[in-house]
Amino acid sequence: MKCDADTFARMYEAVYQDLYRFALCLLRDRHEAEDAVGESVLAAYENIRKLRDEKAFKNWIFTILANVCRKRLRKRGRELSLDQADTFFNVPASQEDQGLAIDVKRAFFILSEEEQMIVALSVFGGYTSREIGKMLKVNENTVRSKRSRALEKMECVLE
Secondary structure, three states: OOOHHHHHHHHHHHHHHHHHHHHHHHHOHHHHHHHHHHHHHHHHOOOOOHHOOHOOOOHHHHHHHHHHHHHHHHHHOOOOOHHHHHHHOOOOHHHHHHHHHHHHHHHOOOOOOHHHHHHHHHHOOEEEEHHHHHHHOOHHHHHHHHHHHHHHHHHHHHH
């Protein structure tokens, strides 16, 4: 696809917040999420000619970001303290809401990396099972069953 800087900027602006939320959800560190998004945007800009259809931009750049996040997670390991995790959502004002937010974070963190990706793409990206399947190169039925099991795991922790 031929794309000038203005067109790329317009397409990127439409998805930036979703990209950032997705990276933040997976990486649990604001600076690392920003770096991952930046790295993904640079890779996307350098390879924009490989994109065939502008309508596929969001799916394509999320796939790039998912790969960047996976690479970063493998590189640093999966260790995370709850204190670090608290920075990845805005902390609610009330004690009750704050406790619920911490519980939801804990429930999310018990999921495997793949389950976190699927839940994050579904919740933050708003992607369908078919779209997530294409991004992660798995069958859409597998995505649905893994998402369902992941949400059940989270529900068990939250009960």
